[in-house]
Amino acid sequence: MSQTSDAFGKADPIDIDSAVSVRGVSKNYGEVEALRDLSLEFPRGQLTSLLGPSGCGKTTLLKIIAGLIPATAGEIEIDGRKVTGPGPDRAFVFQDFALLPWANVLRNVSFGLELRGVGKSEREAVAEKYIGNVGLSGFEKAYPHELSGGMRQRVGLARALSVDAQVLLLDEPFSAVDEQNRRKFQEDLLALVRNENKTFIFVTHSIEEAVYISDQIAILLPRPSRVSEIIRPTSFRGTKADNIRRSPEYLDIVDQIWASLRNYVE
Amino acid sequence: MTLFGYRLPAMSSLILWAAVWEIVGLSGWTFFIPPLSEVITTLFSVIGTPAFTKALSQTAYAFGAGVFFAVVIGIPVGILMGKSRIIDELLLPWVNIFLSAPLTALVPVLMVLFGFGMKSIIITTTLFAIWIIILNSRAGVKQINRSLVEMARSFGASPLDAFFKVYFWAALPEILGGVRIGVIRAVKGVIIGQLLISIVGFGALFELYSNNFLMAHFWAVLIVLFALAFSLSEFLGYLERRISYYAASR
Ligand SMILES: Nc1ncnc2c1ncn2[C@@H]1O[C@H](COP(=O)(O)OP(=O)(O)O)[C@@H](O)[C@H]1O
Ligand SMILES: [Mg+2]
Numbered sequence: 001m002s003q004t005s006d007a008f009g010k011a012d013p014i015d016i017d018s019a020v021s022v023r024g025v026s027k028n029y030g031e032v033e034a035l036r037d038l039s040l041e042f043p044r045g046q047l048t049s050l051l052g053p054s055g056c057g058k059t060t061l062l063k064i065i066a067g068l069i070p071a072t073a074g075e076i077e078i079d080g081r082k083v084t085g086p087g088p089d090r091a092f093v094f095q096d097f098a099l100l101p102w103a104n105v106l107r108n109v110s111f112g113l114e115l116r117g118v119g120k121s122e123r124e125a126v127a128e129k130y131i132g133n134v135g136l137s138g139f140e141k142a143y144p145h146e147l148s149g150g151m152r153q154r155v156g157l158a159r160a161l162s163v164d165a166q167v168l169l170l171d172e173p174f175s176a177v178d179e180q181n182r183r184k185f186q187e188d189l190l191a192l193v194r195n196e197n198k199t200f201i202f203v204t205h206s207i208e209e210a211v212y213i214s215d216q217i218a219i220l221l222p223r224p225s226r227v228s229e230i231i232r233p234t235s236f237r238g239t240k241a242d243n244i245r246r247s248p249e250y251l252d253i254v255d256q257i258w259a260s261l262r263n264y265v266e
Numbered sequence: 267m268t269l270f271g272y273r274l275p276a277m278s279s280l281i282l283w284a285a286v287w288e289i290v291g292l293s294g295w296t297f298f299i300p301p302l303s304e305v306i307t308t309l310f311s312v313i314g315t316p317a318f319t320k321a322l323s324q325t326a327y328a329f330g331a332g333v334f335f336a337v338v339i340g341i342p343v344g345i346l347m348g349k350s351r352i353i354d355e356l357l358l359p360w361v362n363i364f365l366s367a368p369l370t371a372l373v374p375v376l377m378v379l380f381g382f383g384m385k386s387i388i389i390t391t392t393l394f395a396i397w398i399i400i401l402n403s404r405a406g407v408k409q410i411n412r413s414l415v416e417m418a419r420s421f422g423a424s425p426l427d428a429f430f431k432v433y434f435w436a437a438l439p440e441i442l443g444g445v446r447i448g449v450i451r452a453v454k455g456v457i458i459g460q461l462l463i464s465i466v467g468f469g470a471l472f473e474l475y476s477n478n479f480l481m482a483h484f485w486a487v488l489i490v491l492f493a494l495a496f497s498l499s500e501f502l503g504y505l506e507r508r509i510s511y512y513a514a515s516r
Contacts, residue, residue, distance in 0.1 A: 068416050086420045098417035101512035102435050112421040115431075145515035163421065
């Protein structure tokens with residue numbers, strides 16, 4: 001069965017090698033208290049989902065980890081270094097893709113490297129490789145408006161991968177993607193987590209999605225936002241992608257999460 | 267447009283209006299309107315004359331300099347206003363006042379301040395063009411997708427990088443729209459400046475022609491000016507269409 005450890009991030013730090021530590025983070029937007037004293041550890045090389053109803057502060061937490069907005073209190077550590085702003089150790093994948101509409105796929109994917117001052121031929125070679133990895137070969141010269149939602153997010157993913165950051169932050173990356181593409185994406189993401197030795201922090205509001213792809217699921221509850229539960233699926237992680245949705249543990253965890261979230265659905 | 271099932275080429279209605287002009291001119295109804303054919307022949311004879319080339323080059327110079335300052339000052343100011351609340355609140359009322367103000371009334375003041383020469387005309391031209399360029403650049407920056415800015419920041423863009431690689435391009439459709447309208451206003455500005463100051467360029471030429479009742483000359487020069495202004499506006503419209511592929515999908 002799943003091991004369910006208690007809330008508030010005190011999940012035995014001894015046997016976990018954390019890539020990212022969130023310690024006592026609070027965030028107020030004026031009157032609105034988006035996060036209160038939130039602590040959470042993100043194991044290295046694994047995918048952790050932040051799951052919760054909308055408005056509970058998932059995006060806020062992710063942006064604080066990214067260094068895009070400051071926390072009101074508390075601190076973030078990445079490999080023992082305190083976060084003070086955006087850095088090359090993290091790459092962000094945006095819910096609305098955030099592609100440059102005036103630039104083609106190749107320039108968009110290499111844009112992160114361009115900003116880091118990597119030379120043109122070098123960065124395009126790297127971009128070329130990741131465009132292939134996400135299955136977009138042949139679309140290098142296409143512009144974002146010529147692509148479907150799913151393809152645009154593949155561009156966003158390739159851009160994040162090509163800067164070779166240790167931590168990938170994904171904010172509901174598949175929510176604007178149609179169902180079939182989303183399933184394909186989820187399978188690809190599983191393979192990615194296995195093959196690339198990176199830490200993934202994945203925001204979603206879909207219970208099934210979280211259980212399907214996560215090594216660890218942190219359930220966030222609103223008002224004030226806190227981690228209410230941390231769930232680590234164990235038995236089906238090693239099995240083939242097609243079998244996950246039929247595994248009894250998968251179904252149990254989905255039910256269990258729904259049981260704790262249903263009170264918060266109006 | 268089609269007529270009796272035939273497709274007429276674009277602007278063929280101009281032929282009709284040209285015919286009306288010719289007939290009114292031939293009828294001798296008023297000295298003010300000579301026949302179009304006479305205007306056209308005058309046009310070709312006038313174009314080569316030193317008086318005309320001098321007027322044209324002076325006007326082009328004043329216009330070019332005026333537009334240059336309007337663009338070089340207007341775009342950065344507009345972008346800064348779009349990015350910074352404080353700058354915006356300081357400048358926006360003034361920009362709006364000047365945008366709708368009857369600037370022609372200011373020209374005499376400018377003449378007193380800057381003399382009866384080129385300088386005043388250039389400043390008049392800039393004053394006519396700059397406000398709409400500022401407002402449009404500001405609007406262009408204001409509509410930028412927030413996540414595009416966050417994306418640039420998260421990948422480590424310096425403020426300069428963000429300015430030249432994101433803000434400028436994201437606002438370019440609005441900026442170009444502002445420049446096109448600004449340029450059309452600058453044509454007005456440069457002609458009004460020359461008319462009021464009236465010792466240089468086409469202002470001097472108009473003065474000369476109308477004082478001597480040379481109506482064909484007057485119309486010929488006017489047609490040249492209209493054609494130049496129209497081509498300029500069409501060219502900027504063409505530039506706008508070149509980037510419209512992304513303007514709609516930002
Ligand atoms: N820039 C902001 N200004 C004010 N309130 C905000 C801002 N961003 C988010 N909030 C508020 O903070 C709470 C959490 O938002 P968010 O992190 O976007 O939630 P989620 O991503 O889980 O849907 C919400 O109540 C939202 O209204
Ligand atoms: Mg969100």
